[in-house]
Amino acid sequence: MRFVLLCLSLTLTATPSWSQEAIGLAAPDEISNSGLLQHILPRFSLKTGVRVVADDNGVMALAPAPPGDPVFARDETVYHLRINASAKEIKFRDWLLSDIGKRTVESFVPAEGGPFSANFEIADVVEDAKIDGDAALGQDLSFTHCGRCHVIGPQNRMNGLGSTPSFAVLRAMPDWSERFQAFFALNPHPAFTQIEGVTEPFPPERPSPIHPVEISLDDLEAILAFVAAISAADLGAPLQLQ
Missing domain, CATH: 1.10.760 (Cytochrome Bc1 Complex; Chain D, domain 2)
Incomplete structure (x- = not known):
């Protein structure tokens, strides 16, 4: 019995130190419905102990256009992550942009639609509008x-x-x-x-x-x-x- 209790104690102390409050991540319907977030968010949380959950009113947001950091693409759309300056949000962005984060995104196989890519090039945008300021x-x-x-x-x-x-x-x-x-x-x-x-x-x-x-x-x-x-x-x- 003591051996079982000791093993249980060691198991509990070996689990990640979870952050108390989850960070919300808003995303377009095409991302939410694809299943990608259900694939990557638990893996990020398990790796870092920082809980990120899908939330339409989240402080972070994925959007199909700038501003934000381009993090992955699907078909012709590049999705950008918009964050504030908190350490936990920066950690999530950096993880998505890391090699392991990219591999996690690309390992997801959607039930419908094309795959997601974390390696892509953003075409240079030619700005036609002239800036007339001093x-x-x-x-x-x-x-x-x-x-x-x-x-x-x-x-x-x-x-x-x-x-x-x-x-x-x-x-x-x-x-x-x-x-x-x-x-x-x-x-x-x-x-x-x-x-x-x-x-x-x-x-x-x-x-x-x-x-x-x-x-x-x-x-x-x-x-x-x-x-x-x-x-x-x-x-x-x-x-x-x-």
Whole structure:
């Protein structure tokens, strides 16, 4: 009897240390109905101890278009993972982009429809729209408003937050333009950003936790013009502090 209890104790202590609260992942119907999430999510959780569950209102989301990190494709559609900055969400993204995550996706055999691929190329998008903003003004605005968290250039390379991508890294992403145009709607920006004529004023009971970023659409166009002109980071090489 003591031997059985000892074995049971060892078995329980050998199980993964599960996170108490699950992270929700929203996905389009074609992904949810395919069975892919039922295949990959338990395997990720077993490997890491972080619980991710399918949830239409999840803080993470898969979408058939940018913004987000391209993680897998099916037929002609590339699906992008949109996350916030929490450590658990970053762990899930990194796992999906790792070799074992890719193998897990590609090992899934759908009952209907084509297979999923985790190895694909994203065609370069030619941007026809011309950015007419004042790049010089955009540079000043970027250092003033964005330099508190992001490295904008050599002038503030020691001031950015370590967990926040530099402008050069963001510029290297295929969907950089969409990210900057919609930045005020992407976490954590809504908590402290006001775009004149676009965003609603902060509720009196929930003011900005820091000095707010207050800019106009013309200012945003100027920032886009500045970012369009800067050199993109080489994401094929090992990332260095910038």
